[in-house]
Amino acid sequence: QTTTTNNQQQPPSPPLTSDYYAKTCPRFHQVVQTIVVPKQSTTPTTAAATLRLFFHDCMVGGCDASVLIASNAYNKAERDQDINESLAGDGFDIVTRVKMALEIECPGVVSCSDVLAAATHDLIIQVGGPHYDIKFGRKDGLESKATNVEGNLGRSNMSMDSIIKIFESHRYTVREMVALMGGGHSIGFAHCKEFQSRLFGPKPDPSVHPKLAEKLKRMCANSTNDPTVSAFLDPISAGNFDNMIFKNLLNGLGVLGTDQAMASDPRTRPIVEEYARDQVLFFHDFARAMEKTSVYRVKTGDQGEVRRRCDAFNNHPKGQ
Ligand code: HEM
Numbered sequence: 001q002t003t004t005t006n007n008q009q010q011p012p013s014p015p016l017t018s019d020y021y022a023k024t025c026p027r028f029h030q031v032v033q034t035i036v037v038p039k040q041s042t043t044p045t046t047a048a049a050t051l052r053l054f055f056h057d058c059m060v061g062g063c064d065a066s067v068l069i070a071s072n073a074y075n076k077a078e079r080d081q082d083i084n085e086s087l088a089g090d091g092f093d094i095v096t097r098v099k100m101a102l103e104i105e106c107p108g109v110v111s112c113s114d115v116l117a118a119a120t121h122d123l124i125i126q127v128g129g130p131h132y133d134i135k136f137g138r139k140d141g142l143e144s145k146a147t148n149v150e151g152n153l154g155r156s157n158m159s160m161d162s163i164i165k166i167f168e169s170h171r172y173t174v175r176e177m178v179a180l181m182g183g184g185h186s187i188g189f190a191h192c193k194e195f196q197s198r199l200f201g202p203k204p205d206p207s208v209h210p211k212l213a214e215k216l217k218r219m220c221a222n223s224t225n226d227p228t229v230s231a232f233l234d235p236i237s238a239g240n241f242d243n244m245i246f247k248n249l250l251n252g253l254g255v256l257g258t259d260q261a262m263a264s265d266p267r268t269r270p271i272v273e274e275y276a277r278d279q280v281l282f283f284h285d286f287a288r289a290m291e292k293t294s295v296y297r298v299k300t301g302d303q304g305e306v307r308r309r310c311d312a313f314n315n316h317p318k319g320q
């Protein structure tokens with residue numbers, strides 16, 4: 001065995017801190033804001049795109065910007081795995097633009113994973129969601145493989161058992177899972193292919209409210225010709241971050257089968273009911289769960305690098 005290393009003797013990695021860039025890039029937060037605020041105002045899909053991108057990054061190898069790496073001839077990267085193919089361009093775009101601005105302000109200092117974490121945090125607040133504590137000092141990961149994705153993220157056709165197992169594997173409670181899902185799906189879209197098996201086909205899902213079913217059927221009738229057609233995940237208050245999605249679910253107005261299932265499964269229904277009644281409670285729990293997500297398996301110190309550009313490693317190790 002020549003691979004044994006003395007891991008225990010290595011110094012512990014430095015923790016994240018809220019003032020990590022105070023000396024090295026004091027205008028970090030202002031720069032993020034100057035890009036993020038106008039982009040969200042002109043392109044309201046940005047917040048949802050960025051939050052989903054961040055979540056999909058953190059669930060695969062931790063919050064290390066691995067999802068941003070572009071594939072090349074030697075490596076199929078995470079973003080080209082099929083779950084990630086529907087990640088909206090606005091999320092990648094915001095990171096690229098903030099990073100470019102920061103490379104002018106303080107070159108080589110701010111990691112792509114910190115940019116994504118900061119942009120997500122600020123965008124949630126901009127669409128009316130809660131504040132949560134955010135710390136910095138993440139390093140960007142050195143690996144991004146499409147094969148690492150499967151099993152770490154839910155799919156809209158999974159059973160509640162499977163979804164809960166995936167969240168448990170990331171050390172989330174069922175309560176945290178419901179809060180995170182509600183926050184994410186309070187804003188944003190889904191493409192027809194994610195829910196049309198509930199509408200068409202031999203066995204339409206009886207839990208879809210007939211009015212919603214009619215609307216979604218009309219929208220998706222032509223989706224084989226135009227696969228970009230998509231529906232709001234929260235059909236009643238899509239643009240705002242609020243607890244409406246939970247009220248919707250209690251009324252059969254969930255667009256994804258997995259979201260709707262949260263209103264009927266005995267493990268999740270009581271939580272859906274609580275959040276539908278109490279937006280303050282939902283915001284509180286969502287904020288705690290986001291704080292937890294934002295530090296999930298982060299790399300610090302020499303466990304990663306500060307990428308020069310967010311879609312490529314600084315060096316290209318063979319096979320990456
Ligand atoms: C419970 C398991 C989950 C499943 C099965 C699931 C599945 C999906 C699916 C199928 C879409 C539509 C993608 C598309 O068609 O483009 C979507 C969108 C989205 N999801 Fe989830 N999701 C889950 C949990 C979460 C969590 C925990 C978050 C974040 C905290 C999240 C954030 C989002 C956001 C923001 C969007 C909208 C993206 C956009 O509009 O660009 N999801 N999700």
Ligand SMILES: [Ca+2]
Pocket residue numbers: 056057058059060061062063064065066067141
């Ligand atoms: Ca990652």
